[in-house]
Amino acid sequence: MKFEFSAGGIVVKNPSTSSGQDKPLILVAQHSGHHGWVFPKGIIGDTDKKETKEQTAVREVEEETGVKAEIIKPLTPVIYWYVREKEKIKKTVYYFLMHYISGDIADHDWEMEDAGWFEVEEAMKLLSFKRDRELLERAVEIMNKIKYQRSNIKN
Numbered sequence: 166m167k168f169e170f171s172a173g174g175i176v177v178k179n180p181s182t183s184s185g186q187d188k189p190l191i192l193v194a195q196h197s198g199h200h201g202w203v204f205p206k207g208i209i210g211d212t213d214k215k216e217t218k219e220q221t222a223v224r225e226v227e228e229e230t231g232v233k234a235e236i237i238k239p240l241t242p243v244i245y246w247y248v249r250e251k252e253k254i255k256k257t258v259y260y261f262l263m264h265y266i267s268g269d270i271a272d273h274d275w276e277m278e279d280a281g282w283f284e285v286e287e288a289m290k291l292l293s294f295k296r297d298r299e300l301l302e303r304a305v306e307i308m309n310k311i312k313y314q315r316s317n318i319k320n
Contacts, residue, residue: 169256172221173206175304176234178265178282189308190282191301192265193291194230197278201293204300205229205277206258218259226263230280231272234263237311240303243296262304 176192193202207225210216216224219236226234240260247254270280283291285305292298 167252167254169254170209170218170259171206171256172209172218172225172259172261173204174222174226174234174236174261174263175204175240175301176226176230176232176263176265177237177304177308188284191285191288192226192230192232192234192270193281193283193288194273194277195279197276199293200278202291203293204260204297206260209259219261222259222261222263227268228274229277230268231270231274232268232280233266235266236261236263238262238307240300240307243300245296260300262307 174192178190178192180187180190192205194205195202205226205228207221207229209218209221212224213220222236223234226232238261240262243258243260245256247256270282273280285301288301289298292301
């Protein structure tokens, strides 16, 4: 058995008044390998052994989706098992609720074949894994608790 640790983010973007949207938007990406819709994440320390889970989350979001984001609050880690090359792996993913700073989803890397901004209800339908939908529910609870607005989040 092997252990693997990753970090990633649920990025929230305030709607623009010019778009006619009035609800926050959630960043979701389509994975190039399994083609499922997921939140961006990656292995902690795969590029820098001293990298923290927070640094990994910010870096992976930008690499995989083209979006710069800042951490608002950590979320409960997600733990699951999977098999790779006949080896059982216990994976822990540290997710963070994040807010959009800048960037363009068209600049996503090869690991994601697509990325998009979706209202919560649409993102829930699109997400491929139950654990991601549950994670989004927890993120929405936090957003509601802090009355998420871009203006009340410090830069």
